[in-house]
Amino acid sequence: MIVDERLVTYINSLDKGNTTVLDEIEKEALDTYVPIIRKEMQSFLRLLLAMQKPMRILEVGTAVGFSAILMAEYGPKDCKIITIENYDKRIPIAKENFKRTGKAEQITLLEGDATEILPTIEEPFDLIFMDAAKGQYINFMPDVLRLLKKDGVLVSDNVLQDGDIIESHYIVERRNRTIYKRMREYLYELTHSDELVTSVLPVGDGITVSVRVK
Numbered sequence: 001m002i003v004d005e006r007l008v009t010y011i012n013s014l015d016k017g018n019t020t021v022l023d024e025i026e027k028e029a030l031d032t033y034v035p036i037i038r039k040e041m042q043s044f045l046r047l048l049l050a051m052q053k054p055m056r057i058l059e060v061g062t063a064v065g066f067s068a069i070l071m072a073e074y075g076p077k078d079c080k081i082i083t084i085e086n087y088d089k090r091i092p093i094a095k096e097n098f099k100r101t102g103k104a105e106q107i108t109l110l111e112g113d114a115t116e117i118l119p120t121i122e123e124p125f126d127l128i129f130m131d132a133a134k135g136q137y138i139n140f141m142p143d144v145l146r147l148l149k150k151d152g153v154l155v156s157d158n159v160l161q162d163g164d165i166i167e168s169h170y171i172v173e174r175r176n177r178t179i180y181k182r183m184r185e186y187l188y189e190l191t192h193s194d195e196l197v198t199s200v201l202p203v204g205d206g207i208t209v210s211v212r213v214k
Helices: 005-013 020-031 039-052 066-074 091-100 114-120 134-147 161-166 174-192
Strands: 056-060 080-085 107-111 125-130 148-157 196-201 207-212
Touching: 005 039, 020 066, 039 066, 039 125, 039 148, 039 207, 056 066, 056 134, 066 080, 066 091, 066 107, 066 125, 080 091, 080 114, 091 107, 114 134, 125 134, 134 148, 134 174, 148 174, 161 174, 174 196, 174 207
Parallel strands: 056 080, 056 125, 080 107, 125 148
Antiparallel strands: 148 207, 196 207
């Protein structure tokens, strides 16, 4: 927990929630231990969608489709979303969720490894949401920057790793050290890029918000 748990609980208690079907999908995901974006991130995304009104959205990491559906629901009526997922067991669940929410025409699911799919995409995006394998963010970055429009926004989720990101390399569990090293590299590249203005925020498990300025 990055922010005091009682404070997070209070902030989340103020959230008016999502649509009924989104709440159902969220409960189903949590009951089956599928990671989805936290309440704080949901609130932040709804705000960002209302502010930016992106017409083309790219999501890296679909899971069961919860965040893609949320963006389709709270983004502009005619916005289009492309989302990428590599985990075979979750793909049919995501597709079914798109159908049950009436978003199947609005959301395109690309199946496979994002490192192979991203280079095949050409049209730029107003908003890119990164929520995939954390150790791969740095590898996705060249294509993500290529696909981000000027004045477009890049949001990356789960970047502070429950606070482990500030710990010594030797304190982090050995199995997490590669992810730790790559995430620190990713955060450095985002915050030192001449093409981006980036803020790191303690929302949920930590997010970055980057605007392309060049």
